[in-house]
Amino acid sequence: MSAPLAVEAHDLERVYASGTATVAALAGVTLAVRSGEFVAVMGPSGSGKSTLLNVIAGLERPTGGTIRVGGEDLTKLDEQALARHRSKRVGMVFQAFNLLPRYRVVENVALPLAFAGTGRALRLAKARALLERLGMSARAEHRTNELSGGELQRAAIARALVSDPAILLADEPTGNLDSANGAALIALFKELHAQGQTVLLVTHDATIAAHAERTVRMRDGRMVD
């Protein structure tokens, strides 16, 4: 008896209808990610990488196939339950950081816990601890506009991890960073993975994908190889 797979996608489809034409962002993707794995998803622009990640994150509903995350069938969840899935089971890191500029860094990191119902003192303490672990203590009380790109992305990772998610999802997290900051960030992912964190990372950069345990490739909404 094995533990449930972190991610289990079967013939996953996501079709967009734009007018008369339809675009299949996902045209039958099958993917399994074991708990504790560090997997990179590679592929050219438009191949469906973001869509796949968004489906796993519960931000997007598939139009076909099945998707299980931590054993839970996401297609069976209503909006409320999907919100809980995003809040508890997955942590998402975006290329565009997506931090709220009007809150301090520590408040941004603590935000997911606010929606999960954690009290203010406890969630700020957790956020500070996490920022410390990521070497961001000095920046905790700053506004986001006072941070560099690399720091913003570290803060975003801290926010993604604050709820202890089963899987960390990152969509081109180094896309807005220079190569030095990008390399530092990848080092952080490796470190997190070494501490047992499951990571699914989307990139079109082979040097970054090289740091993952395993790389899957996509093209036109399908897995290749």
Added chain:
Amino acid sequence: MRPSDLVAMSLGNYTRARLRSALTTAGVAIGTALVVLLIALATGAEDNVRRSIFSIGDLRLVSVQPFQPGASGLSAVPRTITDDTVSQFKRIAHVEGVFRQFDAPLGTVVEGGEDATIRPQGIEPGAPVDRGDLIAGRHLAAGDRAVAIVPGNIARLIAPSAGGAVGKRVTMRIGGAVKLGSTRIGGSGTPRDYAVTVVGVFDEQASQTSMRIPLEDALAAGAENRGLTPDALRQGTGYSGVAIEADDSQNVADIVKAVQELGFSSFSLKQVVEQIDQGFGVFRGILAGIGGVALLVAAIGIANTMVMSVLERTREIGIMKAVGAAPGDIRTLFLAEAAYVGVFGGVLGLALGVGGGQLIERIIRNLNPRANPAPIFVVGPDLALGALALALVVALVAGFLPARRAMRMSALTALRYE
């Protein structure tokens, strides 16, 4: 999401767009103030009218007139109130007392000269007219004969002070010509003089031209004036009126109906008050409607602000949803933001309405120091709470659609919004 976080977060949103929130709140405040001011005005007017009515008399009273029901003015058809009628009135349910009254012919208190023209009203002891309005002396008592309770203005014609008249023996001349103001009235029958002792003086606000004497005396004088016996007068002419006292003002309508069924017209303040209440209900409704239009405009302002707020924070909504905000959290956040507009606008508007009312009142009093001292604007606790609740409800209703829009927004679409 915890209520404390909800409050803090939405308050942050409310205070962030300071100017816009302030303007929207001002809109609600003005609308609320207008509603408060106008309803307070209507309430003040109604209170004022009610107070004057209550000062006229008791709501438990039904006064029966010697006319057929529906009688008014010239078309009135007389009907005689005899002792038989009186005993019928006494049998009506919820009747606590029946007091007969006979008005003797117009006359003069001789000691007061021509100015002391007076209508001697013959009443029974304890009659509603003879209650609680004494300046000096006492009310009519059982067994009294040849006594009078006179109004203050007449008493001061008899003695230097109203109180000084008590105990004085005066001559009451009944019938004959009298002078009322500048008019001379021909008068009825041969004038006759009666010696009466003033036992009480009542506040002339009740009446300046009538005095109270025992019923038997009035009947005797009236009979003599017409050359009849008092019994013939009772049977033929009948009493001038009867005051029926109900056990409770709730039962007045039933008594009025019973009196009508016996064939007599009646009058009760209670019914006047009911009509006034209805009239004021309409009046108040119209004024509230005018204020309501102002609130409606404010509501559109709130809706507009909220739509802007949702649009402006689209990305933020996307981020919140992406990190686990439930649809309900998002909706509640925006509704709470609208609620602040309602609460602050309501409180401000209430203060503005109350303060504005006091200011207007002070200005009116300064312009006309002799204006009726009763308050013009009356804000009771129900109006205050009602206004606050209304402002809140208006804000929530106005915020509902924008909040729902925020709730239903797709997280990914919102994240892509620039």
